[in-house]
Amino acid sequence: MTEANRHPIHIHDDACIGCVHCLTACPTKAIRIKNGKARIISELCIDCGECIRYCPHDAIDSLTTSFSDLNAFKYKVAIPATVLYGQFDNATLPNEILFALRRIGFDCVYELSTICELNNAAIAKYIDSHPKPRPLIASTCPVVARLIQHRFPSLCDLIVPIEPPREIAAKILRANLPRVLKIAPTDIGIIHIPPCPAKMVSINFPVSMEKSYLDGAISIRDIFNPIFQALRQSQEDTIMCHLFPETIFSGIGMGTALSGGETRGLKNHRTVAVSGVRDTIRVLDQVELGLLKDVDLLECTVCPDGCVGGPLAVENRFLAKSRILRLVNQMGERTVVDSSDMSMLYHKDFLSFSHPIKPVPDLPLDDDRGRAILKAKRRNKLVKQLPSKDCGACGAPDCRTLADDIVRDQAALPDCPFMKEEK
Ligand code: SF4
C-alpha cells in the first residue's frame, strides 16, 4: 500500500455535490474541492472520520476488510470493540452478540473488556514508575496519536507507550493459537471490529510497532446487519446465554467504550478525559503551552463521548452510551484481571510499544529550502491580499490555506470568487 491509497476514507463522486461541509469540518485541512468534488490530501489526513460524520449526502465512507477477504484464512478470530455491545437493545446480552459472531462465520471470538482492564492497570503502573513529565497522554485512540505526530510534535514524548487493548489481545492470540490449534500462523486471521476508520489505518500502518498483530478490521456498520440477523435466528443461543453466562466480562474494561473509560480504573491518579476533535485540539494546545502539569493522565478520544460516537457505529451515541453505562453498572467495579499476571507481562515488555511515536514534519512549501523561503514570503503577501472571509468558496478551507496552495502551484488566485470579482 502506498501513501496515496493508505487511507480507507473514500469519496463517492456521484454523490458529492461540493457543498463544503466536509471541507470546514476537517481538523487538519486535508480536504479541497476541485471541479465541484471533494478531494483528500493523503499526507494531511489523520483518518478521524469527521468528514464522514458531517457529509449530509452520504458521499464519504470508509473501506475496511471485506467478508470475502476472510476466506484467505482457515481459522478466523473476531476481536470486537466493547462499543459493539451498545449497538443492540438492552435485552440483548453481550454473550449473545459473541455467539452471533460465531454464527456468521468466526471460529473464535475474543472478548476485549478484560484486556481493556489490563491495559488500564498497565497505564497506572507506567504512571507510577514515571513521575515526570506530566501530563502523560493515553494513546488508545489512534487518531490522537497521529494528531500529536502532525500537529503537536513536541508532545510525542508524553504518549504512554502501552499498546492499545486490540493489539495486546491479538498478540496474546498470536503467541498461543498456532501451538494450541496446530496450524500455521499465516492460516489464522485476526480481525478487529471497530467503530471508526482510524483502526484500519493503525493496522495497515502502525506507528508504534513494525507490524500489527491484527490482519484487518470490519467496521461495526458493515457487520451490524449480519449480527442482527443471526441474533433473530438463534433462540437457542439466547436461552443458553441466559442459563450459562460463561464469558467473564470486566465492568472497568467495558467502560472504555466511553470517554473517561481509560481513566476509570485509575482511582489514585489525577486524570482528565476529553472527547471530540475540537476539544481535544484545544486541550493539546494548552498542554503545548505548558499547562495541565498537575494532571497525571490526559485521556483524549476524537469522537464525541468516546468510541460510542465513532463515525462507523450504527446506534445513536446517546442510546449506545446509556446501554454501555448500564452494562458497566451491572458488571460492577470488581477487578477481574490478576495484578500479578499484568505485572509479569508489563515487566517482560509484552505490553509496550516496540517503536516510539515520532513527530511527522509539516509538508514544506518546497523541497528546496531557498525556494521554500521565497514561497513563504509570497504566501504572506497573498494572505494580506485575500479577503479573510474563510468561506471555502475557493475550494480551500480558509484564505491562508488557499495562499499555501497557490504558492505550491495547486491553486490560482482567481479560484477566490472575491478576487475574481475585484479583477
Ligand atoms: S460534505 Fe464534502 S463529500 Fe459530502 S457532498 Fe459536501 S463536498 Fe461532497
Ligand code: SF4
Ligand atoms: S478523515 Fe479526518 S483528517 Fe481525513 S479528510 Fe476526513 S476529516 Fe480530514
